[in-house]
Amino acid sequence: MTRAAVPIAHCNACGAKVEMRIPEGDTHARAVCPACGHIQYQNPKVVVGSVPVWEDRILLCKRAIEPRLGKWTLPAGFMENSESAPEGAAREALEEANARVEIEQLYTLFSVPHISQVYVIFRARLLDLDFSPGIESLEVKLVEEQDVPWDQLAFASVRRTLAHFFEDRRTGIFLPRFGEIRPPER
Amino acid sequence: MTRAAVPIAHCNACGAKVEMRIPEGDTHARAVCPACGHIQYQNPKVVVGSVPVWEDRILLCKRAIEPRLGKWTLPAGFMENSESAPEGAAREALEEANARVEIEQLYTLFSVPHISQVYVIFRARLLDLDFSPGIESLEVKLVEEQDVPWDQLAFASVRRTLAHFFEDRRTGIFLPRFGEIRPPER
Numbered sequence: 001m002t003r004a005a006v007p008i009a010h011c012n013a014c015g016a017k018v019e020m021r022i023p024e025g026d027t028h029a030r031a032v033c034p035a036c037g038h039i040q041y042q043n044p045k046v047v048v049g050s051v052p053v054w055e056d057r058i059l060l061c062k063r064a065i066e067p068r069l070g071k072w073t074l075p076a077g078f079m080e081n082s083e084s085a086p087e088g089a090a091r092e093a094l095e096e097a098n099a100r101v102e103i104e105q106l107y108t109l110f111s112v113p114h115i116s117q118v119y120v121i122f123r124a125r126l127l128d129l130d131f132s133p134g135i136e137s138l139e140v141k142l143v144e145e146q147d148v149p150w151d152q153l154a155f156a157s158v159r160r161t162l163a164h165f166f167e168d169r170r171t172g173i174f175l176p177r178f179g180e181i182r183p184p185e186r
Numbered sequence: 187m188t189r190a191a192v193p194i195a196h197c198n199a200c201g202a203k204v205e206m207r208i209p210e211g212d213t214h215a216r217a218v219c220p221a222c223g224h225i226q227y228q229n230p231k232v233v234v235g236s237v238p239v240w241e242d243r244i245l246l247c248k249r250a251i252e253p254r255l256g257k258w259t260l261p262a263g264f265m266e267n268s269e270s271a272p273e274g275a276a277r278e279a280l281e282e283a284n285a286r287v288e289i290e291q292l293y294t295l296f297s298v299p300h301i302s303q304v305y306v307i308f309r310a311r312l313l314d315l316d317f318s319p320g321i322e323s324l325e326v327k328l329v330e331e332q333d334v335p336w337d338q339l340a341f342a343s344v345r346r347t348l349a350h351f352f353e354d355r356r357t358g359i360f361l362p363r364f365g366e367i368r369p370p371e372r
Contacts, residue, residue: 010201012194012217012226017201025321027281028266031198040198044265045229046304079230080214084297084366085304095213106362109292109306111270118232118271120295120304122364135211176292176362178308180270 013038044116047157048088049076050124051165052101057142058165059126061096063154064138071154074121074161075099077136089122097140099131108164109178110157112186119157123165123174156185199224230302233343234274235262236310237351238287243328244351245312247282249340250324257340260307260347261285263322275308283326285317294350295364296343298372305343309351309360342371 008031011018016035023030023039031040051074052059060072075096079088086103093099101124110119126142133140143149145166153159160179168174194217197204202221209216209225217226237260238245246258261282265274272289279285287310296305312328319326329335331352339345346365354360 006199006224008198010196010198012196012198012204013192015196015201015203018198038192041231041264042267043231044267044269045227046232078227079304081228081230081302082299083230084299085295086297086364086366087299106292106295106364109271109295111272113268113270113273116267118265118306120306178272178292180272 008040008042011036011038012040042116044111044118046079046085046088047076047117047119048079048085048092048121049074049119050089050093050101050103050122051107051161052093052097052099052124052126054126054129054142057144058148058162059093059097059099059131060141060143060148061133061137062139063136064133065136068154070138072149072152072158073154074158076119076121076158079120085120086122089120089124093124094134096134096137097131098134099140100127101125102127105174106176107174108157108161108176110160110181111179112157112181114183119155121157121161156181194226194228197222197224198226228302230297230304232265232271232274233262233303233305234265234271234278234307235260235305236275236279236287236289236308237293237347238279238283238285238310238312240312240315240328243330244334244348245279245283245285245317246327246329246334247319247323248325249322250319251322254340256324258335258338258344259340260344262305262307262344265306271306272308275306275310279310280320282320282323283317284320285326286313287311288313291360292362293360294343294347294362296346296367297365298343298367300369305341307343307347342367
């Protein structure tokens with residue numbers, strides 16, 4: 001996922017050059033504007049996605065964009081302002097796979113601190129078989145467990161979510177899962 | 187929680203005035219700089235927190251700051267860059283209640299689309315009784331279920347998380363929960 005945080009050089013309220021310092025009463029250095037006093041915060045971004053299920057198969061997308069072009073992923077992307085997390089996950093399934101899903105349950109949450117991202121992945125029901133590659137996908141397909149391309153998955157969050165999913169499916173009890181992804185994982 | 191998104195007027199890379207428009211290949215309007223081409227994205231902020239448990243009691247904090255000054259809350263606050271969600275939740279317990287917690291399990295996720303926030307709350311174990319109000323709290327205390335000040339809770343995410351928690355505690359099965367908070371809830 002792109003949109004890496006870039007250093008803030010100018011105030012986004014007035015355009016003056018900012019200083020990085022810890023404001024009074026705060027605990028972290030922030031971009032503080034000496035001209036107008038505005039503080040611009042930088043916080044982690046949320047990536048929302050889903051495991052769309054049809055019978056015993058799940059929907060995977062082959063990425064048409066960097067990073068990880070050509071690798072396989074679950075439909076997921078940056079959550080937008082003014083939407084809920086499940087709305088964002090459903091939007092990404094539509095954008096990446098022209099797929100309609102019903103979000104069923106919160107499933108995994110993976111933090112990726114070195115790039116300040118949080119993956120939130122829901123279990124979902126694929127509503128029909130009328131899916132096709134969206135502009136960010138080269139290919140979209142339903143796969144059974146034995147056909148998951150484990151060594152061709154784009155992100156650790158996707159790999160770990162799928163491993164938990166198939167493990168939990170055997171017991172029928174889907175536990176919420178959380179974890180951290182640290183280099184060299186990505 | 188404060189830090190409401192403010193309109194972006196100037197490019198934070200070069201300081202020029204930005205235009206709000208949909209970049210090529212994008213689906214949403216962004217702050218695009220006509221001078222240097224930089225795109226500044228705005229995305230939802232994550233609030234991380236915990237339900238710290240000691241025997242049959244949970245830890246609540248009375249807010250010393252706006253919004254909702256004087257109301258009761260679970261220890262929670264904005265997730266920072268370069269930390270994981272459970273690290274952030276533990277940090278907030280330490281900052282708001284001088285409390286050491288062990289994060290145990292992902293529990294609730296509430297989206298608050300009208301202010302572009304996502305609450306992620308974990309179940310946690312309070313590790314000792316040596317807690318006290320942090321700078322953002324007027325008072326910190328352990329309460330049993332019957333003593334929860336339901337009409338004096340600061341946020342809907344806190345109220346709903348606690349309601350789920352006590353419901354699930356009766357069965358011993360803590361299900362992951364997600365939901366949306368829309369006005370007039372807050």
